[in-house]
Amino acid sequence: MRLNISEQNEIVRIEVQEERMDAHNSGDLKEQMLQLFDEGKCNLLIDLSEVRFVDSSGLGALVSGFKNASAREGSLKLCCLQPQVRSMFELTRLHRVFEIFPSSEEALESF
């Protein structure tokens, strides 16, 4: 999975540069997040602006990151969801779990 990782004021922004997040590639995101947690980085912003499709495995990877960040007293937030991706969070009620922001600027300010 192609990921662009940048850091600003102790917040790590991960831009998922894939059209799909599914059972084929979402394990890569999960592993990358675990590596960041091991490095002591526990405030993550996942930018999904390029993602057009997410399945239950993709959601599972994000839930894994959310739980790990919370357990370390950090947080994992999401931004820039395309409408169909947003509908997946509503279908699975995960929009009640994640903090979701329309833009990365608004998300970064919220930490």
Next chain:
Amino acid sequence: MSEQIDVDITVPNQTKYLGMIGKIGESLAHTLGHYQGDREELAYHLNLVLTEALANAICHANAGDPTKEVRVSISASDEDLIIRVFDQGHGFDIQQLAKLKVKETDESGRGIPIIFKLMDQVKYLREGSVNILEMTKHLH
């Protein structure tokens, strides 16, 4: 004029084929001439259902064995769209999985409930040495 579309494809038991099969579902939604509903939504849902069913067959039913194969057949008429995914595993109790209460913080277990939410009828059948996950959507 009535319309019938049939697609039958077999792929190796590998997740790299998920995107390809999902796209067939999307294309199909745009091809159904008589469908009156939200075509973009149907396209996403068919992509999702195919992805979930195929991932279930590849990762769970066929236990990730790359020497196995997964067959997908799709039949669409004016009335119904039927997707069948064939696996070569030992089978599972789909009703049990559908009833499973997935907690908000669970990392897995959402695939089969998503299929039940989006399709009108879901069956898991055994025919000889293969299992068939059969999912029907009424198009009216």
